[in-house]
Amino acid sequence: MRYGKLEVICGPMFSGKSTEILKRAIWYTHGTGSHILLLKPAFDVRYAENRVVNHDGIGFDAIPITRMPAVADSIAAVFIDEVQFCTDPHYHGDLVEDVRVLLHRGIDVAVAGLDMDWRGRAFPVTATLAAMADGLQKLRARCAVCGHDAHKSFKKHSNDRTVELGQADLYEPRCNLHWHDHSPKPGRELSLDL
Ligand SMILES: Nc1ncnc2c1ncn2[C@@H]1O[C@H](COP(=O)(O)OP(=O)(O)O)[C@@H](O)[C@H]1O
């Protein structure tokens, strides 16, 4: 049996990840009669509980999950948005292993998720799936300050929370020049300025 294909879409907030996975899910079924599942973490209730919705308000029905649901043999592909949240405590089990099982069954998988948190640290689930991927699309947004390519998500009100649902009220995309991670600067003891 054919091994499934894994596609990963990643990037900062507002880079078009949800738009891209919705497009891919719709195109996968067009004219093929293939059956798919569109999944999202139940934890993400930002725009809707039962839909993947992008920042322009365009959405599609999806199944909210806290674990991998039963996937029938008739399903050709599984699409998962906001995959960075598919980890403890919002996901029961090991999403990476669950994806591997689907691929072994010949089921294609496509996921979309943040590559980095607002501090610039990798989200482990996205990073691992990116390493396993047959195809990787890293998207960019427009910097909210200067309009250049933005690869980072800037948090407008810094706190100690790595995971915090929000949209333009709390986050904005920024280029490397205008992004900073709020972490303390190295102290004088680290300075080589003798
Ligand atoms: N600074 C920005 N840069 C790019 N797109 C933005 C920005 N602010 C708002 N948007 C909107 O966000 C949409 C992308 O939304 P979405 O697909 O939900 O992205 P993501 O899932 O990556 O957050 C764009 O089509 C655009 O209309």
Ligand SMILES: Cc1cn([C@H]2C[C@H](O)[C@@H](COP(=O)(O)O)O2)c(=O)[nH]c1=O
């Ligand atoms: C950067 C960052 C984001 N989040 C949250 C904020 C949103 O609810 C989602 C990302 O949504 P999008 O479709 O990519 O716009 O994740 C977070 O919890 N922690 C972060 O560091």
